[in-house]
Amino acid sequence: MARKATNTFTHLSPFQRFYLVAVAALIVGPFLPLIIQSLAFRWAWPNLLPTVWWMEQRERSPIPLAWDYVLSPYSRVYEATFNTMVIGIAVTVICLAICLPAARVLARESFRGKNSFEFFLSLPLIVPEAAIGIALLMIFINLGLAGSYVGIIIAHLIPTIPYMVRMLTAVYQGLGREFEEQAMILGASRWQILRMVTLPMLMPGVVAGALFTFLVSSNIFLLTFFLGQGKIITLPTLLFSKISGGTLDASAAGITLIVSLPGIILLIISERFIKEEAFGKGFGN
Amino acid sequence: MATQDTALDTRSGRRSTAQRNALFLRIAELAPIVIVLFVLFGGALVLALLQSLGFAPWFGINTFPDFSYFGALWGSSAFWVSLGLTLYYGLVSTIIALIMAIVLSLALIKPFRGKTLYKYLYKLPLMIPYTVGIALAVLMLGNGGILSRLMALVGMIDNPGDFPQILKTHYGWGIIAVYVWKQVPFMTLAIYAVLLGIGRETEEAAAILGATRRQIFFSVTLPQILPGIVSSTLICFAFNVGAFEAPFILGGGYPDTLPVVAWRYFNDANYAFQLQGMATVVSIGIVAGVILFAYLAVYRRYERMRGRA
Structure with a gap:
């Protein structure tokens, strides 16, 4: 039995x-x-x-006809890859700078309304993207940011921040205070502690958060499509324009494979980095 | 739960310099995230609401507060059909993906040969854009697609026209297939993470005490994985309701889902339609918000009943 x-x-x-x-x-x-x-x-x-x-x-x-086209400048694959990379890297760096300090406070300090605050930070994940996209487009048209890199990068911060802050908070929580306290006792300044103790210990978590943020950013379609105004194309929006007619020819198949490539590469290098805890954390508990 | 820190800050009235510095530091650390999210996210929502109520001075329109845009929208039956379609695609795909993800996570938690490789493999859809999923749906499920060819191979159909229409219908099986394909890994990740965290001891104990497998699942496992289920279904449902690309390419045309309707209004040459588009956007937000908050409220009530929160 x-x-x-x-x-x-x-x-x-x-x-x-x-x-x-x-x-x-x-x-x-x-x-x-x-x-x-x-x-x-x-x-x-x-x-x-x-x-x-x-x-x-x-x-x-x-070479295969489809690939001949895909790899030629006419397909705009290079342009889209370049844009995806630039936007992804910029979003990741800005997102890290914004979320790292916030994650420290969320992991280490407790204050009134912390639960509500954490809920507020998760809200972008549960508000329909179309609502945010069109509303932002109106603002950005008035600010002259529509169809610019800056506009798209700012918009990408909205869906990436919730993941980044969750992942980094989990990392901070797993990190004891002892080493920082030791350094403080030994007379290190705040800046020295951050640079020589905290950051090196946070590194694996920071790398994981950065990779995941880059991934989310490089997969965003709607915000890029709405705010790029056709002037800035990334890999997902390029593929959209190839298949929006509802058919998939040989060159569209080639582009689909190219668009899948960054994700496959990131999957291979980052599987062990992706903290499952960041996904398991519930809403409002 | 009032904490010692805040209690000290507020009740003693006097703060030491160190305490004040710590408070300033904390505010400075939280400021960027608060500003970015409040200004961008909150600002966008407020502005959308204002515009849908007739506030658009940049078009020379300012009739705030003007409920006629909502009136016109909610008064048309097309809106309600679109809303129904949007919720139908969102709900059906979330439920199918959830069931598939629960079964997958329960299998993943067990040891088996090739598990390391499998854990790479199942995450693949999570890593690539929705547009790739749509391209695959076109390739597999279209009338001239692979599935249709396989059916011809076994002699079930004689020409592509006989293949049951999957894409571009209002049943939306193509859209649902893409959402499910993309979201099963996401939900599995969340549920599997919770399963890893809780261990298998309680289930084993229930088994030893003579519980059947059905009892173990519904009385032990399911309540434990509920947090993962709730958070991942919330995110996926909200995404499905607000998604544009899959219904645009794979949908059945008029009546479209609400995000597509909003986009069409928005691209209309007539500026006044943009406000109508904003009213559509705000309606999506309101409907999704009401459903998701009700869902969360029910879940929290359940957790309180169980004495967990």
Whole structure:
């Protein structure tokens, strides 16, 4: 009896085994036809594989036609990648500067109304993005910030701050005060403590928060699309313009793969950094 | 919960220099985040409300307070159909994603071969933009898509037109598929994190005491993972209600979801329609706000009943 009970906790049931495989297939499966599509020359219904691959046309084009287009300046992929990087890095740096001090207070001090304050900090996550996007666009048009980098970077702060502050608060909470107190007793100044004790200890958490903020920023579509006014394109908005007709040709498939690439790279380097605690923290408890 | 710090600050009346410095430091540390969020986020919401009530001096319109924009909007049946569609897509996808995520987290908590790799793999949709999910939906679920070809392979259909329309209908299965695909990993992350935090001891104890698997799930596991469920469903539902790209590309056209309606109003050459668009935006905010706060209130009440908060 007891043995059977432990078994159900340490072994997957046949259904769970099937479910894990099915979910994995649903998640990764669609990427296979996507890759095939980007390499196809002619791929008509109902064939499961292209009837003409690019190789058979290689005398016309040395690299796959779709990729030839994707990698050329005409596709605007480079421009969009550059914009995504610049905006993402700027958002991450500003977000860190804003959230680091706030996270210290939230983790270490208690004050009246702290719970309500934390709830307020989470609000941007639960207010529909369309509402914020259009309202901000009105303000930014009047300020002359619509269609500018500055405007998009400011707008990206709204959905990134809640995650960043949660992740950094979790990091601060996990960090004891002892080392800082020791440094203080030994006569270090506030600035010295911050620079030589606190920051090095916070580093892994800061890196995780920064990576995640960059990720969130690079995935934002609506705010960039509304506030970029078509003047500034990023990878998600570029892909939107390619597929907004509701079809996916070979070059759009190539662009989809390019747009997925930053996320895949970040996933590989950051899996161990992503603090699951930041997601598990509930609202209002 | 009044704390020692604040008690000292306020009740003694006199503050030492050190205390005052600490207070100033704390205010200085919180100031940037408060300013950014209050000004941007609060400012945007207030301005949206003012505009939807007729305050737009930059267009030469200032009839504040003027409820005619809301009146015109709420008086049209198209608005209510749009609202219904918006809530339907948001709700159905959140529920499906939640069920899938709970089952996935319960499997993930157990040891199995290849778990390290799996934990990379399942997070993939979390890392990439929604537009990628939409592109994949077009590729897989379109009438000439992979699913349609597979059905032709097994002889269920003879031409693409016979394939049941998934995209561009008001049933919205394409939109729902994209939201679910993208949000199952997000919810799983939240629920799995809570599961990791609580350990398996209480469930094992219940099993030893003779509880069935159903009893264990509903009486032990579910109440424990509720915080993760509530926070992740709140975020996903709010996102789904406010999302633009998936309904725009995969939706069935008129009547559109509210964010698409707002966007169309907003891009209208007639400035007066922008105010109508603002009224739409504010309506989205009000509806989402009421639903989410009611949800939170019910949840908090439940937690209080259980004596947890």
